[in-house]
Amino acid sequence: MSRIPALERRRALVDAALRVVSRHGIAQATTRAIVAEAGMSLASFHYAFASRDELIDELITTVVGREQQAVLPELVPDGDLAEVIEAGLLRYFEHLRSDPEHEQAMLELTQYALRSPERHPLAVQQYARYAELAERSLERAAGLAGADWRVPAAQVARVLVAFTDGLTLTWLVDRDDDAARLVAHAAADAVSRLADVR
Amino acid sequence: MSRIPALERRRALVDAALRVVSRHGIAQATTRAIVAEAGMSLASFHYAFASRDELIDELITTVVGREQQAVLPELVPDGDLAEVIEAGLLRYFEHLRSDPEHEQAMLELTQYALRSPERHPLAVQQYARYAELAERSLERAAGLAGADWRVPAAQVARVLVAFTDGLTLTWLVDRDDDAARLVAHAAADAVSRLADVR
DNA sequence: GTCTATACACCGATAGAC
DNA sequence: GTCTATCGGTGTATAGAC
Structure with missing residues (x-):
């Protein structure tokens, strides 16, 4: 699949990031914490986003x-x-x-x-x-x-x-x-x- | 010297920390950045404070x-x-x-x-x-x-x-x-x- | 008391198998 | 496309020479 899954992944990561920032603050919103919240692997993050x-x-x-x-x-x-x-x-x-x-x-x-x-x-x-x-x-x-x-x-x-x-x-x-x-x-x-x- | 130098050191570190936080934000106010601002070594920090x-x-x-x-x-x-x-x-x-x-x-x-x-x-x-x-x-x-x-x-x-x-x-x-x-x-x-x- | 050197955990980011 | 394993860097904190 070409692009829509990537966009959905980005959306899921943004949602997860908001939950992490809300619960623990932006300082604790590391890429690792965010992918854990989203139930993804660390590499999947950098497939959807170039950087944190x-x-x-x-x-x-x-x-x-x-x-x-x-x-x-x-x-x-x-x-x-x-x-x-x-x-x-x-x-x-x-x-x-x-x-x-x-x-x-x-x-x-x-x-x-x-x-x-x-x-x-x-x-x-x-x-x-x-x-x-x-x-x-x-x-x-x-x-x-x-x-x-x-x-x-x-x-x-x-x-x-x-x-x-x-x-x-x-x-x-x-x-x-x-x-x-x-x-x-x-x-x-x-x-x-x-x-x-x- | 016993205690007064330690208190002065604490004061100098607090001052330095405030300058670092003001200039670069609390996220950048690492112990390393603070002791650099205060002109001290890293170990001196932990002599004056137990932790960041x-x-x-x-x-x-x-x-x-x-x-x-x-x-x-x-x-x-x-x-x-x-x-x-x-x-x-x-x-x-x-x-x-x-x-x-x-x-x-x-x-x-x-x-x-x-x-x-x-x-x-x-x-x-x-x-x-x-x-x-x-x-x-x-x-x-x-x-x-x-x-x-x-x-x-x-x-x-x-x-x-x-x-x-x-x-x-x-x-x-x-x-x-x-x-x-x-x-x-x-x-x-x-x-x-x-x-x-x- | 004060330094250099270093331990150890965790960070963002990537390589390479599948 | 997605994973595990790992790199290079930096964080806090400490050990040990002086």
């Missing part, structure tokens, strides 16, 4: 797209703008609580990418995706609540991404649900004030 | 205390509460801009600590210190601006720490100064609304 770095690159890029649905999903059309945004943030928070290791893995992959000039663009692209997704949600939220952004929505989106990151990181450290919900509430309030009610 | 992990633990704890001054310094007594807080956040942001690698190193050390049960408490302690420091600043800020916190100041402090982290992480990725300043402004606005003016 190549797999990590693919892991970073593919994993971002996969998570797009969960991070900022459909907004509930009840309430004013702040409430709509807060509901979105709380929904993300529940996603974080249900799979903390996954978000921890995402943070580690980001910081890993920041450490090499060749991979830094991957992190930039990753955050651009986040911001793009947040922007669309914010525009829908403003539409639902009958408001208009005073600041460009793209910039508001960056603020929202920053708040989400801060919530994630601090919660991963202290696991304080109340504090996280307070962050969500305060962040939603702050972001909503960047819009005018029509 | 022991040094990393000491690095995490000592480095937190050192940075306390810079993170949230004296507040300027002009303006209302939001302005006072924003000035503090912007001051932190200038600190971040002046030495990005140091803050990146702090984030990496935190995430490193999160990955092992024995070290997780170090991260908790680290963030407790941050929160404690932020709490004192917030109380002084409320005093200056003539306001009272509706929510316990300790909880407000956690929100502020989360916002600071989010600002740090997103700026390290995109290096967008305007976006970071917008985050600072929005965060200061949000946090200030958790207080009542007297």
Whole structure:
């Protein structure tokens, strides 16, 4: 068989790599650990990927797209703008609580990418995706609540991404649900004030 | 000489380790790289520390205390509460801009600590210190601006720490100064609304 | 106490049998 | 195409000369 098995193999290895990074961190995600998780031999790895770095690159890029649905999903059309945004943030928070290791893995992959000039663009692209997704949600939220952004929505989106990151990181450290919900509430309030009610 | 040289050696190694982590990331902070940075031999390392992990633990704890001054310094007594807080956040942001690698190193050390049960408490302690420091600043800020916190100041402090982290992480990725300043402004606005003016 | 030399485990990557 | 066996390199840690 020519190419499709190789692609499936790559996919299986990327999935296995994500599981290993989630469970044990990127430092422990050696090629050996990854092929063990995927139930393959070491040589099969290098048949599918030229190097470990190549797999990590693919892991970073593919994993971002996969998570797009969960991070900022459909907004509930009840309430004013702040409430709509807060509901979105709380929904993300529940996603974080249900799979903390996954978000921890995402943070580690980001910081890993920041450490090499060749991979830094991957992190930039990753955050651009986040911001793009947040922007669309914010525009829908403003539409639902009958408001208009005073600041460009793209910039508001960056603020929202920053708040989400801060919530994630601090919660991963202290696991304080109340504090996280307070962050969500305060962040939603702050972001909503960047819009005018029509 | 008996003990003081050993302590000085430990200090020199911790300093060297921080420089290596800042420049190249924790993954590259091998014992070899650290002793090279400190100008020592490999054996000298294990005379001062039982293991690499022991040094990393000491690095995490000592480095937190050192940075306390810079993170949230004296507040300027002009303006209302939001302005006072924003000035503090912007001051932190200038600190971040002046030495990005140091803050990146702090984030990496935190995430490193999160990955092992024995070290997780170090991260908790680290963030407790941050929160404690932020709490004192917030109380002084409320005093200056003539306001009272509706929510316990300790909880407000956690929100502020989360916002600071989010600002740090997103700026390290995109290096967008305007976006970071917008985050600072929005965060200061949000946090200030958790207080009542007297 | 401080060095050089080295033990031993594990890393990424590859050769070569099948 | 897929495996086992292995290479060359580097990691942490230590032994032993000085």
